[in-house]
Amino acid sequence: MNPEIPTASHSETLIQFSRMVLAAATAYLFTVFLTPLVRTVAVRSGWLSKPVEDRWGKRVIARCGGVAMFGAFMASAVAWIPLGQAPIGLFIGSALIFALGLLDDLHRLFPYTKLIAQLLIGCVVVFSGIHIDLESWRWLSIPISVLWLVLIINAFNLLDNMDGLAAGVGALAAAFCAFHAAHSQQWVLVLLASILCGSCIGFLHFNFPPAKIFMGDSGSHFLGLSLAIMGLLGSWHHSTQLLSVLALPSLVLAVPIFDTCFVTIQRLLHRQHPFTGGTDHVSHRLAILGLSTRQTVLSLYAISACLGILSVITAGLKPLPALMSWLVVLSLLVLFGQYLARVKVYHIQREPIQTQQMAIGSSAATLIDTMLVHKRRLMEILVDFVLVSSAYVFAHLLRFEGLLTADLQRLIVQSLPILLVIKLVCFWSHGLYRGVWRYLSLSDLFSIFKAVTIGSIFSSLALLYLWRFEGYSRAVSIIDWLLCLFAVGGSRVVERVLDEWIHTAAVEQGVPILIIGAGDTGERVARYLKSEGNKKQRVIGFLDDDPIKQGSRIHGFTVLGTSSHLAGVLKSFRVRQVFIAIKDPPGNLLQHVQLCCEPDGIAWQVVTAGVTTAVG
Numbered sequence: 001m002n003p004e005i006p007t008a009s010h011s012e013t014l015i016q017f018s019r020m021v022l023a024a025a026t027a028y029l030f031t032v033f034l035t036p037l038v039r040t041v042a043v044r045s046g047w048l049s050k051p052v053e054d055r056w057g058k059r060v061i062a063r064c065g066g067v068a069m070f071g072a073f074m075a076s077a078v079a080w081i082p083l084g085q086a087p088i089g090l091f092i093g094s095a096l097i098f099a100l101g102l103l104d105d106l107h108r109l110f111p112y113t114k115l116i117a118q119l120l121i122g123c124v125v126v127f128s129g130i131h132i133d134l135e136s137w138r139w140l141s142i143p144i145s146v147l148w149l150v151l152i153i154n155a156f157n158l159l160d161n162m163d164g165l166a167a168g169v170g171a172l173a174a175a176f177c178a179f180h181a182a183h184s185q186q187w188v189l190v191l192l193a194s195i196l197c198g199s200c201i202g203f204l205h206f207n208f209p210p211a212k213i214f215m216g217d218s219g220s221h222f223l224g225l226s227l228a229i230m231g232l233l234g235s236w237h238h239s240t241q242l243l244s245v246l247a248l249p250s251l252v253l254a255v256p257i258f259d260t261c262f263v264t265i266q267r268l269l270h271r272q273h274p275f276t277g278g279t280d281h282v283s284h285r286l287a288i289l290g291l292s293t294r295q296t297v298l299s300l301y302a303i304s305a306c307l308g309i310l311s312v313i314t315a316g317l318k319p320l321p322a323l324m325s326w327l328v329v330l331s332l333l334v335l336f337g338q339y340l341a342r343v344k345v346y347h348i349q350r351e352p353i354q355t356q357q358m359a360i361g362s363s364a365a366t367l368i369d370t371m372l373v374h375k376r377r378l379m380e381i382l383v384d385f386v387l388v389s390s391a392y393v394f395a396h397l398l399r400f401e402g403l404l405t406a407d408l409q410r411l412i413v414q415s416l417p418i419l420l421v422i423k424l425v426c427f428w429s430h431g432l433y434r435g436v437w438r439y440l441s442l443s444d445l446f447s448i449f450k451a452v453t454i455g456s457i458f459s460s461l462a463l464l465y466l467w468r469f470e471g472y473s474r475a476v477s478i479i480d481w482l483l484c485l486f487a488v489g490g491s492r493v494v495e496r497v498l499d500e501w502i503h504t505a506a507v508e509q510g511v512p513i514l515i516i517g518a519g520d521t522g523e524r525v526a527r528y529l530k531s532e533g534n535k536k537q538r539v540i541g542f543l544d545d546d547p548i549k550q551g552s553r554i555h556g557f558t559v560l561g562t563s564s565h566l567a568g569v570l571k572s573f574r575v576r577q578v579f580i581a582i583k584d585p586p587g588n589l590l591q592h593v594q595l596c597c598e599p600d601g602i603a604w605q606v607v608t609a610g611v612t613t614a615v616g
Contacts, residue, residue: 016187020178023080023191024198030072031202038068039206039213047106049214061211064105066219069199070098073226076195081188089128090192090229094222096121097153101221111275118153121225122146130232149228155256156224158263162283163211164204164297169255169304170223171200176252176308177230180315189233196226209293227253247326251311254333255304258282262337270346278345285343289502320404321397324390328487331386335494338379377433381424384432387487388423392416395480399473411471418466419459423484426455432488437495448489456481503530510538514575516566516593518544518552518559522581525607526555540573563589567596578604 042048042062049063077091100117103109109117123146131145160166178193200223206212215223231249250257259282267274286296310329314322396408404412427433430451435444460477463469513529515522522542529539541560544550549559560569569575578597580589585606597604 016182016190019080019187020182020190020194023076024194024201026079027072027076027195027198028202030075031068031199032205034068034071035065035203035206035213038062038065042213049216059210061214063214063216064102064218065203065207065213065215066098066101066105066217066222069203069215069219070094070222072199072202073195073222076198077192080191080195087128087130087188087192087229087233089125089130090226090233092128093121093125093130093149093229094226096124097225098218098222101216101218104221105216105218115150118150118221119146122149125149125225125229130229132232145232148232149225151260152228152231152253152256153221153224155253155260156227157217157220158260158281159256160215160220161281162287162297163209163293164207165283165300166220166223166256167200167204167207167215168297168301170227171197171204172301172304172308173227173252174200174230176311177227177234177249179312180234180248180252181230183315184234186233189230192226193230196223196230209297224256247322248311248315251307251314251326251329254307254329255300258333258337262340266341266346272346280345282340285340285345286502288343288345291502318402318404320393320409321402324393327386328390331383331491332494334379334383335491336498338376339495339498380433383491384424384427384488385420387491388420388484389416391483391487392419392480395476395483396473398479399476407471415463415467415472418462422458422462423452423455426458427451427488430454432492435492437492440492440496444492445489448492449485452481452485452488456484511577512540512573512575513537513577513579514540514543514566514569514573515557515579515581516543516563516589517581517585518542518546518549518554519582521583521607522579523554525579525581526557530555537577540575541569543569563592566592570596570600570602576602578602580604580606582606 039062042064047062047064049061073094074091097118100109100114100121104114126142126145126149131141132148133141156166156170159169174193174197178190178197181187181189181193203215203219207215228249231253234249263278263281264274266272266280267278272278272280283296283300286299287293291299307329310325314325317325393412396404396412400408430447432448432451435447456477459480460474463472463477515525522544526539526542529537539557541558542549542554543561543563543566544559545562547562550561552559570578578593580593582589590606593604596602
């Protein structure tokens, strides 16, 4: 499992690239041809997915689409890859896991039965020669490889919870696997990944929202195992460090892994069974917040693509900066998960008051229950721990142009614990762990500025006192302050940004609303509708007779013109409701609004008693 990476000529690379494109096209055409046939057989045989309470879908859809994906993959692989060069373990494992998934599609298996079968199939794949090589910990190679295979299988099985999600993310993951394999000139792996990518894209023709067929467990199991095996076949699996072995494939497959870990943790925290179905996945929570199915799926595609691009960037970095990059990504995913965790998807029956009161003083209140009360604060501290550490390392990288000598790394390791203690204490003393990020204000941002600045000053004084700044760079301290300010402040803004993005995406199809009056009352109405209003309403802009305000923006909404433009704006933007946000509006304005609105059935009202009364 340790072949030398050959050097290919330019012409050979072009030939291999052409073969990759043709192999992907072959798989695509096979899938497009087979999927309608499988769908017809599924409908006639009654292999249908029907709406149930613990599933997201509300339509009767044909399943077993994985049959077309598996058939197209195997047929294309036979056509393009000589049998002697093909990894037999991948084909055997794929066939076994496909059979297991198909059996589960036709005759529901118990979760523990599937898990045992997945472990056995993982063992078959590993003993065929496909596994990671850990020179330092050889005894860990086999169990970690098996667990990796089972994790990715179940990750894609859980990710297949919304139209087009698993197939699209699988296509992106396969494409990045092909890129990494091409970079190391592993051409057989390039063909395999390209064929899998073509199969996923072909299936997306029938699975993208609104789906005509589901891949089912046969497809998700096959897709998960294939990508997990390709992750192990990549050239990075020759590293001697466990972190380096799994870091790149984990970035490529970050979306399904994150969804699996997030759902499992949330179910355990809310005392739900981790192996049952539910509508508590990342995609479901985004949809509950207001995104449409297509917006949700495309958003997760974008996240998967960004993480795949990051895997390309970090592949060329040295271990320490790569580690810091991965930790920053992990912190961002933690913040994203923390944001999604606030969506209420669990219905827990409350115990009677007397029972609760008895439990308070009993030994049933465990340490973990006490910690969960403060889990958000613990997450905030851990995120800051990672961000402060990463900022310090990246400050050295920027100052010394990406070169960290052994002496510099020794200085970092020597000083970083002191800096962490000082800065985290400053953050705590300035109230950074008492605020609610969702309601971040200018005063909160000023507190962050003070905490980071004072923390950086005391950190520099500590370096001066302890080591007289020998070997340390003053420029690093300044860069570290800037990076830390950006990272810590940015982490607090994430929740506001996500709220803004989701609200903007959710109201795109809302009822268009026009506000007349870009003054104080109009500003309050716009702010209310943007932050607290009904997601089925969408502000398209303002009208105001003040010539100075023309073209200006309030909370992102533009002043489109004066009241004389009302008729044209109503027609152009198909406005269905008008708010007159002016204190004591003149009678001629009211008559003008009435004449323009009422013939077309457009509702209008005057806001005079405050936002709550008028909008409600």
